[in-house]
Amino acid sequence: MSFLKNKKYVASGVTVILILIFWLAFGSESEDNPAIYTTPKQGTFKVEVTTTGELRAKNSTSIRGPEGIREFRIFNVPIQRLVPEGTVVQKGDFVAELDRSEITSSLQDAQLELEEEKSQYESAQLDSTLTLSQARDNLINLEYSLEEAEIAVEQSQYESPATQRQVKIDMERAKRELEQARKNYKTEVRKAEVTLREIETDLTQQRREVQRIQEVIKQFTIYAPENGMVIYKRNRDGTKVTEASSISAWDPVVAQLPDFSVMNSVTYVNEVDIQNIRKGQLADIGLDAMPDKQLTGVITDVANIGEQHPNSDSKVFQVVIEVNEADTTLRPAMTTSNTIHISSVDSALYVPLEAIHSQDSVDFVFKRDGLEPVMQQVVLGLMNDNDVIIKEGLGMNDQLYLSTPPDTANIEKNLLSPEVLQKYQNQENEKKIEADPSENMTPERELESTRRGENGPPANRSNR
Structure with missing residues (x-):
């Protein structure tokens, strides 16, 4: 019986000790701040950078508007019509229509100048015809005068020496006047030819100017240069060229026809993480539109210059990840989730x-x-x-x-x-x-x- 009592006391003591240890270990901390x-x-420790990106084709064909509009002092052209983005087109299909109002005004001015050049040319022709006609009449009259002087010389052989001398002087004078008139006529002909040639050159140049403007106007209707899917061009600020936008004379690209065989995921990395990003690093790429599809890629380009994005206080650097897999379901502008593998330590x-x-x-x-x-x-x-x-x-x-x-x-x-x-x-x-x-x-x-x-x-x- 005493043995059972002793055993009971030992068990109670062990319980108290365990409670004390538990309190010291876990209960001594402040209840307010455990x-x-x-x-x-x-x-395995992995260092990774996770970013959100957007799919873009690595290679694409530009659908360009008219070239050379700067020659006509036109620097921006509004887009009147543009097929919806994602439209599949064949070579030669209609893509866009540009506003012709400014170029049409230039054409009208050029046509007016052309008409003025034509009038000047016709006027110069009439003047030359009239002047040369008068010169030819004068030559005929001088030929008659010379002939009369020669007859007078023949008839003066029975006259006094003084009279003979006088008629010979008149004949010589008539010869000189005729020769001078002939020289003057040749000069007038050359002068008329030069004047007409100058006016004709200006007229030809003005005709070519009108033809060039007419050819450029034809380019204001834009057609697909080859088969593909129309993707709107993206400006540097991230906005897209859409209907009612304007294209620049220095870069008259309206849209792109991407090559889907090789795609890039274009993403932006903040200035804190960019120091760890290098070309050749591998990345896992996920698609928000297709969560079950997992792709891989490799970094092919890292920007050296940061840029400020709207609604952001920090600078970001563009990073291009080339997708390894060729997949017909990939489309430009799809949102990607990129995990860039920086390093791994076992x-x-x-x-x-x-x-x-x-x-x-x-x-x-x-x-x-x-x-x-x-x-x-x-x-x-x-x-x-x-x-x-x-x-x-x-x-x-x-x-x-x-x-x-x-x-x-x-x-x-x-x-x-x-x-x-x-x-x-x-x-x-x-x-x-x-x-x-x-x-x-x-x-x-x-x-x-x-x-x-x-x-x-x-x-x-x-x-x-």
């Missing part, structure tokens, strides 16, 4: 970003040591949107605070040895020498890289 813990994880030890804090350029975590927290310095590696690799300072069984402990005034600090820190610093320097980080980096990227560190998280980690 501690939340986590432990490091180990496995058997990495990593923790949530919320557990990382920074003070005076020192990265640390709050680690549980028995029943009290301590500040543990750590060396960070690659990071993604949620986690960061711990290179040094933690083990798999450590318990970390996800929130700041309530009392950190006299908290113990565990710092890494200078030798350990120097080792990782040397490794970082070697990486920077092997892969020049300044290559293809804009000033915005260099500034962000300096602030953030190539492989480390931002300075305000504790606020994430």
Whole structure:
């Protein structure tokens, strides 16, 4: 009987001890601010950038409007009619009609000038005809005068020497006048020919001007240069050329006929993540319209210059991802979700970003040591949107605070040895020498890289 009582007392004592341990472990924290813990994880760590993009054909044929309208001082032409986007057309099918009002005005002015040139040419012909006709009449009269003078010379042989001398002088004068008139007539003929030739040249040029305008006017009705699907041209600001829009004389493209055999996903990456994007990186591509379809791609182009998008405070950089698969269901302007694979580390030890804090350029975590927290310095590696690799300072069984402990005034600090820190610093320097980080980096990227560190998280980690 006494044995049973002793056994009962032992069981009660064990229960009390377990309750005390449970209270010390979980109940000693403030009920207003209970501690939340986590432990490091180990496995494959992936650094990825997720973006939203839009499908576009890698190659396409431009449907162009009239060329050379700048010669007629026309710089923008409104579109009166345009087939709906997505229309499948055959070569020679109607695509668009442009506003002819301005070019028609130029044609009318050119036709008026042509009529004036014609009038001038006809007037010059009449003047030349009249002038030469008078010159020919004058030649005939002078020939008659010379003939009369020769007759007078023949009849004066029986006259006095003085009279004979006088009629001979008159005959010589008549000869000279006739010869001079003949020379003048030849000069008048050449002068008339030059005048008519000049006016005829102007007339020909004006006719060609009218013909050129008429040929350009024909181009205001635009037809498909080949078979395909009409996709509206996209301007630099992201807007599309549609009906009632205007096309520029410097770039008179109305629409595109894309080649669906090779597609690109065009996306924009913010200035913080762009420093990690390189040509040749692989990406997974999903389609919002077809969630079950998964595609792959490779980055073929990364913009060096950022641009400001509307309703955005930060700059973004255009990134082009070429789709590996050829799929007949892909269409331009489809929305894509792109996951760009930056890097991957096997058997990495990593923790949530919320557990990382920074003070005076020192990265640390709050680690549980028995029943009290301590500040543990750590060396960070690659990071993604949620986690960061711990290179040094933690083990798999450590318990970390996800929130700041309530009392950190006299908290113990565990710092890494200078030798350990120097080792990782040397490794970082070697990486920077092997892969020049300044290559293809804009000033915005260099500034962000300096602030953030190539492989480390931002300075305000504790606020994430």
